[in-house]
Amino acid sequence: MAAIFPIFKSVFQKIKKTNLTEILLITVLVTIPIVGHATNSIAIILFFLSACYKFITNKKQFYFNKISLLLISLYILFLCSLLWTNNLGNTKSGLEQFLSYLVLPIAFIFNSDKQFNKEKVISIFSFSLVIYALLCLIVGVVNTSKYSDISFLFYHKLSGGLGNLNAIYLSAFISLAISFFLTKPNKSKLEFFSLIFLSLFLVLLSSKMVIAITLMTSIFYFLKKRKFKKINLKSVVLFIAVLLIIIPAASNLYSRIKVEFEETKMEEVLHKKDFGPVYLWTGFGLRVFQTKAFIEILKEKKNIVLGSGLNNSQDNLNEKYKEYNFYPGFLNYNYHNQYMQIFAELGVVGLCLLLLIILFIFKEAIIYKDYFLLSFIILILVVSFTESFLWRQRGMVFFITVSLLLTKREQYIN
Numbered sequence: 001m002a003a004i005f006p007i008f009k010s011v012f013q014k015i016k017k018t019n020l021t022e023i024l025l026i027t028v029l030v031t032i033p034i035v036g037h038a039t040n041s042i043a044i045i046l047f048f049l050s051a052c053y054k055f056i057t058n059k060k061q062f063y064f065n066k067i068s069l070l071l072i073s074l075y076i077l078f079l080c081s082l083l084w085t086n087n088l089g090n091t092k093s094g095l096e097q098f099l100s101y102l103v104l105p106i107a108f109i110f111n112s113d114k115q116f117n118k119e120k121v122i123s124i125f126s127f128s129l130v131i132y133a134l135l136c137l138i139v140g141v142v143n144t145s146k147y148s149d150i151s152f153l154f155y156h157k158l159s160g161g162l163g164n165l166n167a168i169y170l171s172a173f174i175s176l177a178i179s180f181f182l183t184k185p186n187k188s189k190l191e192f193f194s195l196i197f198l199s200l201f202l203v204l205l206s207s208k209m210v211i212a213i214t215l216m217t218s219i220f221y222f223l224k225k226r227k228f229k230k231i232n233l234k235s236v237v238l239f240i241a242v243l244l245i246i247i248p249a250a251s252n253l254y255s256r257i258k259v260e261f262e263e264t265k266m267e268e269v270l271h272k273k274d275f276g277p278v279y280l281w282t283g284f285g286l287r288v289f290q291t292k293a294f295i296e297i298l299k300e301k302k303n304i305v306l307g308s309g310l311n312n313s314q315d316n317l318n319e320k321y322k323e324y325n326f327y328p329g330f331l332n333y334n335y336h337n338q339y340m341q342i343f344a345e346l347g348v349v350g351l352c353l354l355l356l357i358i359l360f361i362f363k364e365a366i367i368y369k370d371y372f373l374l375s376f377i378i379l380i381l382v383v384s385f386t387e388s389f390l391w392r393q394r395g396m397v398f399f400i401t402v403s404l405l406l407t408k409r410e411q412y413i414n
Helices: 004-016 020-030 038-057 066-083 088-097 100-110 118-147 155-162 167-183 189-205 208-226 233-263 266-271 283-301 314-323 338-367 371-383 393-406
Strands: none
Touching (some): 020 038, 020 118, 038 100, 118 155, 118 393, 155 189, 167 189, 167 208, 167 371, 167 393, 208 371, 266 283, 338 371
């Protein structure tokens, strides 16, 4: 517990120098991992109302951003899907769930650039993740001791210390914090500790994809930035620490990937007609089947251009689970692939709009040589292959808020 107090102190000192708008924005980010979505939703509403108030009282000066407009356009497409959806109730429900795609961009448009200190906002969010990770670890150690089960220190059981929090989502948040601390010049001892601790914690979370992408982007940054700089003691210590993390992580990563491929029977997954309720699925095998089901549904429904409507792909996927005699517990498992998810619901139009948003963010990272933004968008790009990341409250709020914060430049319209 002693390690938590310096972090609380650092966060509190930063908050004391923060204005109300920044506090509300920080609250939006910090409440993402909290159990349930009510607290995060309240934070978003307050941030939005504050932005509206400032827009009305500050001579209607607002900030123009292509990413904001594209995100709002995506929500307009959500709204338009009411015209062709196969299930009006599902789409209406989806419009409520995905309101963040509308209210967060509007809030950023209404807030001027000078009101946000990007480094401070991300710093506090990153330190909050250190606290969350410490709490997870404490709960994991207690449960391991109580039940004599070491699995409480890994994957979903470890992230479960914060409630019903998926390890992959927490891994994505942790990855962002690692990139922040890694790229921060003149790191304090607390920031250096946070970087090492979060890196080790990421290994325990055991998300293969996130670990791999975090390692690659971190090594790229280290080699790029340190290549022509004088080597000092801190750099050597950091490099050795990274190596100590890479070796077990790479070994564990290779072993898990090897097991996935060895235990996945591709011929059966692709051609078997009846799997039965006791069929042993691997994560890779299930995703292969979902891809197969996705293609079959597209051929059968023939709604390639506009899809089946927002929040309306699950019924078709459930029909496939039943057709192939899956264990009933798999019902309501989504595609676990953001690109297939949006294609199934909003067709080619929706997929192209999402890819355009990602492309603009990627382009901005290249133009401004912003490694932090680049590592973030690569993370989102990759995680979206294994999760419907942007279709869940935690994922969408994380993506929208960080994207708009990091791409916010000085450009105004009166």
